[in-house]
Amino acid sequence: xxxxxxxxxxxxxPCVATIGFFDGVHAGHRYLIEQVKHxxxxxxxxxxxxxxxxxxxxxxxxDFQPKLLTTQEEKLRLLQDTGVDICFMLDFTTDMAQLxxxxxxxxxxxxxxxxxxxxxxxxxxxxxxxxxxxxxxVAFGKQLGIExxxxxxxxxxxxxxxxxxxxxxxxxxxxxxxxxxxxxxxFLSGQVVxxxxxxxxxxxxxxxxxxxxxDKLIPAQGVYAxxxxxxDGTIHPGMLNIGRRPxxxxxxxxxxxxxxxxxxxxxxxxxxxxxFVKHLRSEMKFDSVEALIAQLQLDEVQxxxxxx
Numbered sequence: 001x002x003x004x005x006x007x008x009x010x011x012x013x014p015c016v017a018t019i020g021f022f023d024g025v026h027a028g029h030r031y032l033i034e035q036v037k038h039x040x041x042x043x044x045x046x047x048x049x050x051x052x053x054x055x056x057x058x059x060x061x062x063d064f065q066p067k068l069l070t071t072q073e074e075k076l077r078l079l080q081d082t083g084v085d086i087c088f089m090l091d092f093t094t095d096m097a098q099l100x101x102x103x104x105x106x107x108x109x110x111x112x113x114x115x116x117x118x119x120x121x122x123x124x125x126x127x128x129x130x131x132x133x134x135x136x137x138v139a140f141g142k143q144l145g146i147e148x149x150x151x152x153x154x155x156x157x158x159x160x161x162x163x164x165x166x167x168x169x170x171x172x173x174x175x176x177x178x179x180x181x182x183x184x185x186x187f188l189s190g191q192v193v194x195x196x197x198x199x200x201x202x203x204x205x206x207x208x209x210x211x212x213x214x215d216k217l218i219p220a221q222g223v224y225a226x227x228x229x230x231x232d233g234t235i236h237p238g239m240l241n242i243g244r245r246p247x248x249x250x251x252x253x254x255x256x257x258x259x260x261x262x263x264x265x266x267x268x269x270x271x272x273x274x275x276f277v278k279h280l281r282s283e284m285k286f287d288s289v290e291a292l293i294a295q296l297q298l299d300e301v302q303x304x305x306x307x308x
Contacts, residue, residue, distance in 0.1 A: 001080045005053075005089045012114030015086060016040035017048040018151075019118075019126060021055055021163075024069030025078035026182045028154040028161040033082045035151055036119050040085070045116060048086040049079060050109070056092045067167055067217035069186070078184075088113055101127025102140045110144050117147045156181060173220035175276035185227070185275035188216060188256070192267045204296050206241070206257035207267040209274065218242060218256070223280045223299055225306035228260055229273040237261045237307040239299050240274055243283035261300060261307075278306040 004010050016039045022029050033049065040047035055066045070078065072089075079087055090096070090108075099107065104127055109115040118141065120134060132140075134150050141148035153160045161181045169178040170186060179185045190211040211218070221243040228238040240258040258274055260267070280302050286292040 001084055002086045003076065003089055004086060007088070007090070007108075007112040010112070012112060013046060014114050014116040015046040015048040016043060016117040016119070017050055017088075017109070017113065017115045018121070019050045020121060020124065022049065022051050022075060022079065023055075023066075023163045024166055024182055025075060025082070026069075026161055026163065026166055027156060027180075030082060030183060031154040032119065032121055032151055033084055037082075037084065039117055039119065039149070043117065046085040048088060048113065048115070049084055050088045050090065050113060050115075051075075051079075052090050052092040054092060056097070059092050059094060060097055066215050068213065068215045069163060069166060069170075069182070069217060071213045071216065074189075098128055101132040101136060102143075103127075105137070105140050105146060106144055110146060115146055117149065119149050119151055121151055122153045167217055170217055170219045173222050173224075173279040173282075175219060175224065175279055179277075185277055186219065187273055187275040188218070189271065189273040190256075192270050192272060194268070204259050204293075204300075206259045207270075207272065209256040209258060209272060211256065218254070219276060220279075221254070222282045224276050225278040225280055225303040226258060227275040227277060227307065228258060229275070230267075231271050236263055237304065238263075238274070239280065239303040240276075241283065259300075261304060278303075280306075 016036055018032055018036050020029065036049070037047045053072055055064070057064045058066060076087065076089070096104070096108070109118065118137070120137060125133060134148070138148045155161065159165060166178050166181050169181065175186055188209070188211050190209045192207040193210045194208065219242060224240045226238045226240045228236045230236070238258050238260045240256065242254065242256050244254055258272070280299055284295070286295065
């Protein structure tokens, strides 16, 4: 996949393209991208995606705090796997935000990207104030020599798959259906930092994870079965807790702590990637440390059943 981030140095070539932020590169995105590739193959043209380095809403609304499913680097890796030919990774500037839909189609899509055919998601809008819709895009396309086609929504088990829907699933702890909608297990990457060291004292040492990207969505509080990928490329089964440690009442800050099952090496300062496989239970406050240990032993059994 060719990544184009500077349109001023790019020589346009005719392509079939679609536009989107593609957060998560989920099943709905993949369905749309497959249609782009299909039309491109039929016409003997390159397939292309037009996306942005930051969420467009963040440029328009400076205080907007996105809950991202993927960072820019993660998104590019996932897009690479779709087999598309070109990815235009554009800066969504305030000047671009002021372009009307016609101006965007003329100046960016036609003149700079060489779009010959544009596929539009069933509910996608672009241009200043997002005031125009599909009928206007078709009319503008006829003036500019761009064929504009609309795609249908993608459904799974009767649910329309979208980034917002997946965010809701993760916020409820439903990582299993989120994995179906994403086509992969949702993951967080980060550095292991110093913690309270309580887990080691009770026989369940944990790595305290500091997530790389502050804008990434953190799933609902609770205990999860996870796969843990280490920097050396090895993958280990684990159980992870997101919460505020109510049994110990250390403070009210949310922590992300992962215990690697049957693993006995130092993880401090290592970089980990945890993939959420199954939600085991909600976070609980126990009457005693002994009760907590007993529950952790049950959690470990359930995690092994889910992972091994």
